[in-house]
Amino acid sequence: MNILIVEDESRIAKRIERMTHDIFGDTLQSLKRINTLQEALKFIESNALDLVLLDLNLNGSNGFSLLTTAVSKSFHTIIISAYKDQAITAFEYGVLDFVPKPFNRERLEQALNRVIKKEKTETNAVKFLAVKKRHKVQLIPIEDVIYVKGAGAYTELFLVNGKKELHDKSLEKLEQLLSRFFVRIHKSYLVKMSEVKEISVESGSKYMAELKNGERLPIGRTKYKDIKAKWF
Template sequence: MKLLIVEDEASIMDRLVRLARSILKERIETLHTAINLSEALALIETHQDIDLLLLDLNLEGRDGFDILKDLASRSFQTIVVSAYTRRAIEAYELGVLDFVPKPFDEERLGLAFSRVTESVPLDAHFAKYLAVRSAGRIELISLEEIEYVQADGPCSLIQKTDGAPRCHDKMLKTLQQILPPHFERVHKSFLANMQAIDGMIAGPDHQNVLTFPSGRTIPLSRSFAKAFRARLETRDP
């Protein structure tokens, strides 16, 4: 794991570095630190393969939310470590993996890391938007506007109910960690918004597909199609 910690208080930075090394041990491949957003962005551009960002939201008096939308659109996951708990829901809605309130202990920080290393889900907090970079600006896409997300190499394609797909820097499995349960992995290459579907039909070559009101379809794995059919039968009177 390639880790970047952004924190301007030296004592807290030292504690985060020490606890990260204690919890993650040999999982850490590289660990970089920054004390402000400018330094953090320079490191992100230099080390473009960062896996996880730990971010304070108040850096030398600057509001970290100014940059959080951009950071949430990147390929890595973001864990916020902040005393501004009143903004936790806002951070989750932008797609952070976890919000660790200050002061924190090793157990709470370890739980946050487990969401990365073991894909431990949050009980109730999920993204409300997906942030994508497009034409030099950040676009926030409401989950209600999304039909499905498709794997596209090291990135993902977000298909909205209308318009062309948008490219997201996060891989499909990474997005799945921050999306709510109604975004289901229906195929190795697709996450479907099950609240947006029309139904399931047999497509070409007897391949089961999900249909959407837009007329678009996506393939289903055999195992998901079987389980989904059983769910439909259970709902029948």
């Protein structure tokens, strides 16, 4: 695990660092601590990361300007902040968890375990998926996404307007964030169940989901019964 802590209060940053070391143990490869927004942005752009622990107020700078960039990346983001009123907005942007300050080890461990155990989020507040478009980040409304296809380390978002966008997160990471909206019907597909028109069994025991837009996607053999139950 390669982790970045973005926190401007030295005492709190050291505490997060110490707890993170203890919780991840030998799986921790690198742990970097940064206290300014601009330095954090530069580090994120030039380093491979698995997780960012982000405060939303950095010496008076709004951490949301970093958050929009962070959530478009391949890693998960966990907010650690005293601004509890911003939790809903943070979840809408696609963070894995929001740890309110003051926090104890148990609460931080709960958040980090979502990364370690690949637990799905318990909230259904995600409203956007952030994608990189040239030198800016574009927020794609969840309501515009029909299904998501795995593309190696990346994913492709298929939209209602017929377009598709590339996202830096893997299918597994997006499944963690989107479990209330989308169902994993196949090793390569996450589908919004409200977009499924028909489920069928074809010759050769092939299971298929026909979407309202006419597209047809495969359903994994081991997932068919569960998918059919959720569809009905």
